[in-house]
Amino acid sequence: MWMPLPMKSVLLGTLLAGAAMAEGREQLAIRTLFLSEHPDASPQRVYVRGQVVTALRFDARVKPVRARLVGGDGRFEPVGIVGRTVVLEPRRDLDPDEAFSLLVTLADDREVPFLLRPPGRQARGSADQQLNVFEDRGSQDAVASALVDSEKENKALRAENERLHKEEVSEDHALAALLTAGAVAQTPFGVAAHFSGQDDGASLDATVFRGTGKAAVVFKVKNHHPVHSWSMKSVRLVGTSDARERAIAVRSSAAVLVPGTSGVIGLVVDGSAFLDSGTLTSLSLELYRQDGRLQAIVQLDPALIAK
Template identity: 75%
Template sequence: MRIALPGTWALLGTLLAGAAVAEEHEHAVIRTLVLPEQPEAAPQRIYVKGQVVTVLRFEQDLAPLRARLVGGEGRFEPVGVVGRKVVLEPRRDLAPEEGFSLLVTLSDAREVPFLLRPPGRREHGSADQQLNVYKDRDGYEAMASALVDSEKENKTLRAENERFRKEESSEDHALAALLTAESEAQTPFKGVEHFSGADDDAELEGTVYRGKGKAAVVFKVKNLHAVRSWSMKSVRLVGVADARERSIAVRSSAAVFEPGTSGVIGLVVDGSAFLDGETLTTLRLELYRQDGLLQAIVQLDPALLGK
């Protein structure tokens, strides 16, 4: 839907009903798996995503002889065995409740089961892109691979801790938290326009705010799906002219909105984000949901920056 507003600025509020518009950046996910010692152990999970290739990379002396899906016929491209690698690619995303078995027969005659599942609430909602599979967790290659995993995890945790530290003292994040708590009277913002829309999964109501040297947007989200949770995967703020990504303060009333529940997402944009050199420019705010689909777009004009 397009909503034309009076004055010199305009808002574009769009809910993409079923349109598969993917987020531009997919996070690469490489993990280490060690085969269980007990044959009756539960199958290890592999997270897969529609039209994203997942590769299982085995040790040389475990090179797979064959691999087959159980119950996934027609849902995946033909499973490939290339050297010591097994290649998977779902034709479309798996539903939250779906899971398929992958049985891999190794060169030592063992048949190893894996469970294929959608990423769900996993970090970034990303598929596994490479899994390094080992039989001995104490072997050199397995330990080296696990060390790389640990270093990446520690780097991510350090970055998150630093982000949290900065957000604790950030005025914009404090304002976003007040908007999320529906305490706009305690902020310098004034609502200037509303928009709304719905698709099969969610109903959104949005408000655009003008502030002193800042702008803000608040989304009220109701999860309409019977069984699937809704969550915000990411938010991007880019210049319409230069596509350069800007920083934005984001707060959400909950990490996940369960079926039938509602929540609020507050976003605050500092006036400096509107600068392109010494010129003010229009910005585009993009809200992505948990499966990477673009849920809403809001166009923000510099006229939102009050005096």
Template identity: 70%
Template sequence: MTLHAGAAMAHECDSPAIRTLILPAKPDAAPPRVYVKAQVVTVLRFEQGVAPVRARLLDGAGRFDAVGIVGRTVVLQPRRDLDSVEAFSLVVTLPGEREVSFLLRPPGLGGSGDADQQVNLFSDRERPDAMASALGDAEKENKTLRAENDRLHREEVSEDHALAALLSAEAAAQTPFKGVQRFAGKDDGAALEGTVFRGKGKAAVVFRVKNLHAVRSWSVKSVRLVGVSDSRERGLAIRSSAAAIEPGMSGVIGLVVDGSAFLEGGVLTSLRLELYRQDGLLQAIVQLDPALIGK
């Protein structure tokens, strides 16, 4: 069992994070928010016929790579993740010396956990291209919501998710699992204690996480379960005691693996469980052996 916050990043397979924004009509209006993070390039794409003249950051020197202008797009990227209390202003000068301000914030503050990869900007929401872009946003959101509803329905009737919920509530005594191995470790952001459980036809892992960061919350971005020999990804059930763990607080994550996940071509194989934290860095690796699903 290994705990480490290393340079390995979570595998990203989602479609690009694209949004549509309408530019404020009044100069004194609240600036639109753009969500940025390290290792993600954010592009502000203006409508046809509008090519930015200048772009400058206010008080962001050293925190971002040089802001670039390519045609009708502005390109920016922070050198490290912004803390939850940080915000920077980006001022873009358009033709005719019109200035438009944007507030750069870390993701997770506007109902989304993802940084913006492309923001399509329009001055008039009634323009055909603006309406088409907004329609694309709505269709993508509806598709995501339908998929989420389907997932939640499946989990409601899932035995494995019910067991994971009990484990995350620290009610292992109410499950058929028996703890067989414990491990612990910490880095600058979190201290983790873990337990591996054996079950009849199933295995489980529980992480107890204490957030050691002074201002940033800790959460699970993703969990991967892959075969040690084939690297094929398997499914598993996961439940957390909280969506995010605030600084100084603790939380519990319960994971349940069905015995079928250990099969590859009719042969039992070991699995590797990878836990990625909110910034995409690998927080922990746990190897699960087929003996865990024995009687």
């Protein structure tokens, strides 16, 4: 739905609440799982997403002979077994409170349970695309797979620590925090435009701010869904001419909005983001919700950073 703004056509605001526009392709998500030696152990969790194939690749010595879903009829494509790999594909995203059991019978007649769940915060919002499943933790292949997992985790932790350190000393993040707290008077910004939109799950009010050398946007979000929580998965700032992703400072008042609650997201864009090879260009600010779908777009014009 197009939302006209109370100013010249240099700005354009759009709310796509619930629109089925997916975020960019995720990096391949591969994890290592080890079969438990205890028959009463809790099932291993497998994170799945609609129309995303998840493959459980077993060690050759524990090759599966069959697999079946419990209670997932009509929700998944038929479960496949190719060599030593079990292939899953949900037809649509699972609801946050849904879970299904996958029972895999191995060549020695053992039945191994797995719990199929939608990606949560623990899974960093990503579906499992490949799971390497081992019985012997000490085998060469198992050790190599676990080592790759550890290296990826350590790399992610180092990147997160570096990001947090940069934010601690960032002027833009400090300004975003003030906007999120409602302390607009303590910032150099003035209101440029305001627009709003709503679907059956959430309503958003967006305010666009102009400032000398910087621009900002504040989203006020209310979760109207009777059951499901709302959260921001990510924000992207790209050029409308070159689609190159730019840096943006983001602060939010709450990580998750349970049904009936509201929150604020403050975003600050430095003037340098508007430059493309020395020429000023418009930017597109994209807000993605917890399921990876595009929730809102705000087009930002270079006039916002004029002196």
